[in-house]
Amino acid sequence: MAVVENNTPFQVPCPNESHTILEPFAVFEPTGESSGALVILNTNLDKIALRDIWRHSLVRVCADGGANRLYDFFDSENEREKYLPDYITGDCDSLRADVEKYYVSRGTILIRQLSQYSTDFMKSIKVALLHASGESGRRALAGPIESNNGLSDLMSEVCPLPEISLYVAGGIGGRFDQLFHLINQLYTLTKEYPGMAIFFYTETDVIFLIPKGVNYVKYSSVLIFNTLELLPRCGLLPFGKNVILNTRGLQFDVENWPSTVGGDVSTSNGILGKDGFVICTSEDIVLSVEVSR
Amino acid sequence: MAVVENNTPFQVPCPNESHTILEPFAVFEPTGESSGALVILNTNLDKIALRDIWRHSLVRVCADGGANRLYDFFDSENEREKYLPDYITGDCDSLRADVEKYYVSRGTILIRQLSQYSTDFMKSIKVALLHASGESGRRALAGPIESNNGLSDLMSEVCPLPEISLYVAGGIGGRFDQLFHLINQLYTLTKEYPGMAIFFYTETDVIFLIPKGVNYVKYSSVLIFNTLELLPRCGLLPFGKNVILNTRGLQFDVENWPSTVGGDVSTSNGILGKDGFVICTSEDIVLSVEVSR
Secondary structure (H helix, E strand, O other): OEEEEOOOOEOOOOOOOOOEEEOHHHHHOOOOOOOEEEEEOOOOOOOOOHHHHHHOEEEEEEEOOHHHHHHHHOOOHHHHOOOOOOEEEEOOOOOOHHHHHHHHOOOOEEEEOOOOOOOHHHHHHHHHHHHHOOHHHHHHHHOOOOOOOHHHHHHOOOOOOOOEEEEEEOOOOOOHHHHHHHHHHHHHHHHHOOOEEEEEEOOOEEEEEEOOEEEEEEOOOHHHHOOOOOOOEEEEEOOOOOEEEEEEOEOEEEEOEEEOOOOOOEEEEEEOEOOEEEEEEOOOEEEEEEOOO | OEEEEOOOOEOOOOOOOOOEEEOHHHHHOOOOOOOEEEEEOOOOOOOOOHHHHHHOEEEEEEEOOHHHHHHHHOOOHHHHOOOOOOEEEEOOOOOOHHHHHHHHOOOOEEEEOOOOOOOHHHHHHHHHHHHHOOHHHHHHHHOOOOOOOHHHHHHOOOOOOOOEEEEEEOOOOOOHHHHHHHHHHHHHHHHHOOOEEEEEEOOOEEEEEEOOEEEEEEOOOHHHHOOOOOOOEEEEEOOOOOEEEEEEOEOEEEEOEEEOOOOOOEEEEEEOEOOEEEEEEOOOEEEEEEOOO
């Protein structure tokens, strides 16, 4: 058990053993393939790099009042016209009538789902997965869908589940129990949909799950974090179970380090890996990385 | 194991067995005794009921740049003059020179502590505890204090530790790892200082620890929460360990209900107890309660 303090950026090679590669910062690259699904939640979008994430997404879904947020995000009508979501879903009790009319008249598909046993976030994920599952999923989304819980019925027919990155804009920063709910979803959805990686983009951070095992978080350069200092802050956050951590590429690298709520937790750590860092964890944890756009 | 849905407000008697009474909403009462210590952190204070909490506090401490936030909170000089903190502490790398001058010239005691092994929040807690410990603690705080880690040396002489409520304004809502750090502090400080109850006041919630055992959360009436609906939302949040929960007075009351990150968590629950509710938990959890001021 040890903590080693590093002071200057250094190269961290990709691990030799079997590992998961995570690239949540790819959305900030000026170019690159579009491969993810964007979900916009009904919370403040200020200072979120929405245009960047949009460019890197193949499909864009607004969760209920998330459509209002998207609409209000743009000052100019000219720009608003260029950012039309593919879908709006949810129980739509927060969706403004003017916003609904604006997007539906421009081709956005509105999928009203009244069931209260699923959140607007979950409904949006189902739409994204159906869209990514291929031609038949997209046809089903375009057709009439039973208005209570039709999405769930359609989802049950999708096999195998597609592998996608889910980029979530908003959601962290409102009521504290809702924030905790989303973090809990990170854990449950990663179990339920093993092919899906979920990344939350907030005003201050990118937040995502680091699954149990060896992980390599990869990026082009630390400039991608765009923080004022060249040492973006990060936290290794053991929501849930106690963990043993090993890292390589952080300001305070740890070796066989037990971490638990009510005990030691690595927060205000920094990223020093030039184009990646390694996190090995004995259980799923959440990683937050400071970004500034 | 059961969940019971309640629909109308009802009276929940104080439990007969040995229990902890928690009264975090007392600060919103128009009258009442001043019994707590206010700590102001260096994050946004908008929409926080600072004047209410101030009125219910016996001592007020600003953590470093928290003093800037206090200064900027008031538009009128007339009002600013009425809200002078007793202490400012921390490494004071964020404290503005004009703010320092303003408060120190009006009697605020500035206690600069350079040690980087303690956060500004911890330094503020030590000042609050020393102040609450009695005359000798207050004399020590007024005298010269060794500038690196003198507070810790003074603290080690305090015995017994005073029982106080710590009201924390700000802190939840900035960088995500810092938020997690504060939640972790809730757990560790409650172990370290068993006589201290810590309550966080944010823009949207009051957040506090519910210790293992039987707890009665008490208030004058649900009007105190001041939410638009008469059903303030709450979440029972099992940071850390798995728990078994029993509640009485919530919209969704639970009985022998296991809760864990990655499994079932009670969020978007509601408060229906007319002047209190009961939470029995097998391990410490965090409770968030929606408030609007």
